[in-house]
Amino acid sequence: MFLNTAEVEVEGSTIYHKTEYRERRSHYAFYHVNAKIDGFDTDRDTFLGAFNGFDAPKSVYENQSGNTLASGWYPIASHRIELTLLPNEEKELIFNLGYIENEQDKKFDSPNVINKDKAHALIERYNTSEKCEKALLELDVYWDRLLSVYTVNTGDEKLDRMVNIWNPYQCMVTFNMSRSASYYESGIGRGMGFRDSNQDLLGFVHQIPERARERILDIASTQFEDGSAYHQYQPLTKRGNNEIGSGFHDDPLWLILGTIAYIKETGDFAILDEQVPFDNDTNHTDTLLGHLNRSYAHVTNNLGPHGLPLIGRADWNDCLNLNCFSTEPDESFQTYGTAEGKVAESVMIAGMFVFIGNQFADLYRALGDEARADEIRKQTAAMTEAVNAHAWDGEWFLRAYDAFGAKIGSKECEEGKIFIESNGFCVMAGIGKEDGRAAKALASVETYLECKYGIVLNYPPYSGYHTELGEISSYPPGYKENAGIFCHNNPWIMIAETVLGHGNRAGALYRKIAPSYLEDISEIHRTEPYVYSQMIAGRDAKNAGEAKNSWLTGTAAWNYYAVSQYILGIRPEFEGLRIEPCIPEDIRNFTVERRYKNTLYKITVERTGEKSICVKGGTAAGNIVTSDREVCEVTVTM
């Protein structure tokens, strides 16, 4: 937008910003104060003064206003009100910044005078302290309701603060915004990630399930008939992003995970029967369940020489570009090169396939289709076999095979000997749980990848650029995907530790990156001490421990999912609410209140040294509780 078109109106104590409204736009903004004003400015240059910066506006410093009407350039909104306060006197002013959309035929009252009816109504709604307090109270109630779906009291104030307030709050923000409005990475316009948005559901689905349902159908509607998917889509048009296209071979699986999380929370199996288009073309549709089967089949239809999933352009690690081979600056590692490589395989997708596939089999069992469930289990078993045969490196799981069939994430490699993602997902999937490989893998993660500030992505970092690896090797050691600490994938190891029953390890890893525990090192960590960041600089970085890109998607959801469902262990299943804590020893007892379906579960967990479960107002099958009452009290000892 060229600011050459800036226009404003001022009426009483209200400033109207109506840039471009005279032509094709039908919205404007207003800024009101509920007091008589002694002056105003809407022209930025006058407000700031020719030689003053934003930190020292001339109008403020000289206590004057120009009563300017911005025209053509740089509109702002500023009220000047002269207040005299007696000792101890208080005065209250309400400033109201609002946004109005009008219908096309109701845009103007008279030529170029905007229709202010809706603005007047909105101002009226909040023009006294009483009205504002009431509205703020309503907002409190709204958030209390959202946040009361899951509340914990462990006695660890930092843990409770994250689980009860900030982590679910960040989950909602990332659910709403995803990356489509991220300044950090690439400005606006990046769109919602297929992969990201599905993962965001994990941390959001219990808050407003109806919106999660809509999101799942939106995402699935961008899928192709062969199960592949646009990597990104635009939230307003809900259409796939052609510039980046498809070819990220982990994408399809995340749709299964997101949908299952939704059904486990709500019991809404009916969503699976919804007819959902392919590539937004309503002439070509299938049920959502059909979409999930295509997602699943996309993996088995794209296996490589070792029976492991082909990686395509990349898997979750967008910077591991094994079919790219870029040599020119400014080529995008994500779109340069091909997704068609028939050699490069991802062990992470293999782990995902088993982790998500087992849940997919459970879904079919819950639907009563044991035959299809068995079929799926056979495929996850075959994938487990392929991993054991070709992706075990002796002390940990490989990360990938490159386009020449060479190992990535192996002791044979000079750099990048071990990676976090494949070890997280394989152990989460239970691979090697029985034969000790899982425990070995996690021990190797601890030995080689863990540092003071979390788990780095790979070890050792790549010291130079490799065309056959792509963007991962373009970063300085310790940053981003080259041995940075991703807050997004650290929870995979936390969950993996709970799969092996390692509560202390899971808790220790959780506390390493949870923002509330980093308040004391804010001078190192530097981002908000209540928000997860995308990345913390790893031990090989000069400024190890310095975080960047707070608020970004995926991260909040996975941490919330790990702590609420696996560490605290209150986990929705198709059959009911599983209660299976795996907590560090310093947490002796805790209580959780969980609204699940139509029941409020009041759960008490106590360490007594004996395992028991006692349910009042419901029934337990193993550690899975169900109830048809309003309140169900559960006491678990461990």
Place this chain on the structure above:
Amino acid sequence: MFLNTAEVEVEGSTIYHKTEYRERRSHYAFYHVNAKIDGFDTDRDTFLGAFNGFDAPKSVYENQSGNTLASGWYPIASHRIELTLLPNEEKELIFNLGYIENEQDKKFDSPNVINKDKAHALIERYNTSEKCEKALLELDVYWDRLLSVYTVNTGDEKLDRMVNIWNPYQCMVTFNMSRSASYYESGIGRGMGFRDSNQDLLGFVHQIPERARERILDIASTQFEDGSAYHQYQPLTKRGNNEIGSGFHDDPLWLILGTIAYIKETGDFAILDEQVPFDNDTNHTDTLLGHLNRSYAHVTNNLGPHGLPLIGRADWNDCLNLNCFSTEPDESFQTYGTAEGKVAESVMIAGMFVFIGNQFADLYRALGDEARADEIRKQTAAMTEAVNAHAWDGEWFLRAYDAFGAKIGSKECEEGKIFIESNGFCVMAGIGKEDGRAAKALASVETYLECKYGIVLNYPPYSGYHTELGEISSYPPGYKENAGIFCHNNPWIMIAETVLGHGNRAGALYRKIAPSYLEDISEIHRTEPYVYSQMIAGRDAKNAGEAKNSWLTGTAAWNYYAVSQYILGIRPEFEGLRIEPCIPEDIRNFTVERRYKNTLYKITVERTGEKSICVKGGTAAGNIVTSDREVCEVTVTM
């Protein structure tokens, strides 16, 4: 570029900024000082401090440095040098900011240590005051040589300063940068305009003709076989911009004007025989002269119901979008809608066709092809007839016919009764010079369009949006194309006034917008008092006289062309150098030194009341002078 990759090296007193050099880039920057340093910073956060802005870096205020090595984020370069100065003592330091490109196989001295050979050589080249003074002297000589091609001494210091220094300097900047790096309008990446770059030649061609030659061939190479042209092209790839495409029906004609300006300056008719591709496809080529004929034919092949040129997406006025009909915000007026409209016609293109066509005929005459010259003259005569029959409104020339055949720029219109562009170009073309219409048109421009700060584009401005007019009606009255003062098209009226012999009017209009004359109203004008701006807010704007978008393309070239060739009247022709001043009365005498082809013309113009021309060292044919000497002295009286 993500700054996540920032990397630096420091060696002695030199800071090397090598972000992304480790991967696919082969260039780096350095910042050196020729003194031992007492500290440095390369990490912005440390340099500024956590709570300080750019106006108050902590390092400066606290006289300290952190000796930081930026890693991962935000690199800067800062040296700290402790200086003790005795009374009246002087010390000199040389700071050298440089850019180095290395060959692929010579990027590194050792792993991740960059090859600094070229940087060392560059530092060595400027590391003493003597060397720097010598280099600055060489720069002086370079600019003196460039600027000495045309120098004037009128006694009007402001006029001389613009013509001798600032206007040609701005011409070179716009020739180099065009809009491809303009922050003002749309950031980087807009590309070079086909139309703009041709016009830029008018003001640059005499400075470095070889570069003008290259530019002409580059531009012509983006043309299509039917004579149409990409509206923009990228200066690095030299390829047309698909996003905006073609369909601007004035574009082709500008190529003829630019090429003719080059030949008139250099006499290099051989450029016309160069084989030039279409759409950069070297399998499809024609001579440059063939390209010009296709340009010319593109107009005659696209005539509308009145025999006037169809406008397509727009003509020079990108905002007069007569085939667009956009109703949604965010649609581009330039690419939404069609270029195919068979009704909407442009009187401006008609005037251009005659103005440029007459010169095109002269070119053929100069080539000895009188038959083709006559053919062209018949076509310009036919166009003149069409203008007289259908584009004369009684007191001025119409601007256009819209897609419904309705007049634009007519006394019959409620708003937009008269426009600058068509009146400028028709009179420049000599249309109505004999029958008094030209004089009437210019008088109407003065009456209706001229104001204190220049000539506005149209009168009255459009008060509301009209889908059938497009972007022009989207701007607030007085801004941009809706009755703003375009410094780009004001010279068309100056030249038109000289065509009618109105030296006072031409001079008055020149002085209204020439930046040197606006120094005294800098508080109103606000842009640099030595640089033309794209636009000055018109009389209908709230801040009338406020300029915006200085440096932008086209403007400088046309003003320079008008003042140097038409007002001062030293004008290259195919046959030699025309001397035909048309100056305001307050300039009594002036001298010009003009290097033209291989001769330095020393020209004296004196007002004696009698017309005469006296040539020493050359010959005159009418007022056209030629010479084969190194120096030729010309005295003209008037």
